[in-house]
Amino acid sequence: MIGQDIIDQFRALLDARGIVTGADDIAPWLTDWRGRFHGQAAAILQPDSTEQVAAIVTLAARLGVPLVPQGGNTSMVGGATPPPDGSALILSLRRMNRIRSISASDNLAVCEAGVILSTLHDAAAEIGRRFPLSLGAKGSATIGGLVSTNAGGTQVLRHGTMRALVEGIEAVLPDGGIFEGLDALKKDNRGYDIKQLLIGAEGTLGIITAASLRLVPAIAARAVGWAGVRSPADALALLRHAEARLGDSVEGFEVIADDGLGHVLSHIPGTRCPIETRTPWHVLIEVDHDSGRQPGPGERLESALAEALDQGIALDAAIAVNEAQAEAFWRIRESLSEAERAQGPALQYDISVPVARMPAFMTDTAAAAERAFPGTTASSFGHLGDGNVHFHVRAPKGTADGPAWIAAQGAAINAFVHDAVVAAGGSISAEHGIGQMKRAELGRLASPARLHALRAIKAAFDPQGIMNPDKLIPRPGEG
Template sequence: MIGQDVIARFTALLGEKRVVTDADDIAPWVSDWRGRYHGAAAAILQPESTGQVAAAVRLAADLGVPLVPQGGNTSMVGGATPPADGSALILSLRRMNHIRNLSPHDNLAVCEAGVILSNLHDAAAAVGRRFPLSLGAKGSATIGGLISTNAGGTQVLRHGTMRALVEGIEAVLPDGGIFHGLDALKKDNRGYDIKQLLIGAEGTLGIVTAAALRLVPAIAARAVGWIGVSSPADALALLRLCEAHLGDSVEGFEVIADDGLGHVLSHVPGTRCPIATRTPWHVLVEVDHGDPRDPTPADRLESALADALEQGLAVDAAIAANETQAEAFWRIRESLSESERAQGPALQYDISVPVARMPAFMIEAAAAAERAFPGTTASSFGHLGDGNVHFHVRAPRGTTDGPAWIAAEGQAINSFVHDAVVAAGGSISAEHGIGQMKRAELGRLSSPARLHALRAVKAAFDPQGIMNPDKLIPRPEEG
């Protein structure tokens, strides 16, 4: 545990109002969003500027005090939870919440790390632009956290992950030095791309304090469709048909198992199946147009779906008649994780496989898991266009002690699922990061070359090991 003399040093540096020491105020920030990881911290540092972050990091380096950067604390893998022994302080970026500049002419927004995603959406919309990344936690997730985990979301098919949307970064490195990289240069060949090293580093190489983010034109019109299909293979064929009809205006393409839809209908009031026919699998597609001179996207989507029905790729389909219906369709997708939790204890996996292998994986891996662990049920949903599968294995019916079931079966199921992912040529983390949840599995399944590179980069940036300890980088005994 960090002593009061150390806290006094940070208080003298930052001021009393920027150092939180009350246990009740700290309590909400020492557990992860899922409630699986619980830590301890003697204080939360709340700097309000990049200069204050740099000063705090320099002092931490001088004292050898580890820091856990934190934004909205929405990590799905325990990536922003401090160690349980109280050996680290939390450094919160939530007070750095200003949009420094928003230029519709340059299609850029310069945001501080603590800006909440939904606030950026609103600010961009006010000037006729949008930031094309969205996810269920948009009301609390912050820009710094999204960058540090290379977040994806439902629009990756068209716009890519945060790696594709970040044009520049400002960050404080582990020695307290400030990396000034906000200039959005199209060409820059000065060696290693520090920006890309920091994206997805989960705060282990430095603390992102601001970013220049790419904006795109506001949507002039959109069409949202719900399609019943017989299999994920038909869903993939439908995606290719839609791309042939609609080009790059296909912005989202989600595939959902029917049992996942059933969980939403059972647990989320006001939801209903958008089509009359319940099919084994469902597709949610969104088509967006930025040019008001184009034919309406609904007409073009209707033409594509008519072709799909004629070819037997679709069983039933509906196109939202208005924005209210469109939001209702998306509410089903965004409620999947919530309804899964309400269904009972489960192990959730954020994984990716090559797109061509995703349909077979979704069916075969679920069947294999149910055979290997009798009584469990397995199913999945995901972003079909980029190979991202959200794969769930649920405890046997009647299980009342979820933590006990996870303690008894979790490691075996984790290994089983991750081995299947690797066999399919995939990744054990698609968009949620490694954090502490997947650190040991990364060590078990990674090649010696990958592990050596990860550890070498970490050691070069952070030789004292003070940046977000025990996250992402496997321990020596783990691989």
């Protein structure tokens, strides 16, 4: 544990709101979003400026005190949870919540790390622009965390991950130096791209304090449709059909197994199946126009889905008739994780494989998992167009003690699923990061060259190991 004398040295750098030491106030921030990882910390440091972050990191480096950066604490892999021995302090960026500038002419917003994603969405809408990244935790996830984990979401098909949307970064490096890289330069050949190293590094190479983010024109009109299909292979055929007919106006394309839809209908009040036919698989598709060009997105989507029905690619389809219905379609997709939790204990996997191999992976791996672990059920949902789906293995019906089932079966099921992902040429982390939950599996499955590079970069940036310890980088012996 960290003693009072060290806490007092950090207290001297901050104002009255800059440090939290009450156990009850700290407690909510010691557990990850899924409740699987629990840590201890003697204090939460809450700077309100980049200069204060730099002062904190400089002192931490001098004292050898590890820091765990935290935003909205929405990590799905325990990436923002302090170690259980109390050896680290939490560095919260939530007070750094200013949008420093936002410009329609530059299509750029400069946001501090603590800006909540939905706040940026609202600010962009006020100037006729939008930030094209959204996810279920948009009301609590912060920009710093989204950049640090290279977040994805439902619009990656058209706009890419956070890595594609970040034009510049300001960060405090492990020695306390400030990396000033917010200028949105289209061409910059000054050697290694420090910005890209920091994106997706999960706070292990430095503390992101602000980012310059790319905006796009606001949606002038959109259409949201729902289609029922026989299989993920038909869902992929529908995607290729939609791309051929609709081009890059296809903004979202989500695939959902029927059992997942059933869980939403059972556990989320006010939801209903958008089509009359219950099919084995379902597709949610959004088509957006950023101008008033004709024909509009509704007419174009209707034509494309009609052709898909005629060709037997789709079994049934519906198009939302108004915005309320469009939001109701999306609510089903966004409620899947909540419904899965209500359904019972499960192991969840955020994985990606090459798009062409995804349909077979979704069906074959689910069937294989159910054979290998009798009584379990497996299914998936997610962003088929970018090769990223969320694959779930649920405990046998009637399992009362979820943690005990996970403790008994989790390691074997994890290895089974991850081995299948690697065999398909995929990644065990598509958009949630590695954190501490997947660190050992990364060490087991990554190539020696990848592991060597990760450890060498970490050692070069953070030789004392004070930046978000025990996250992302496998320990010696884990690879």
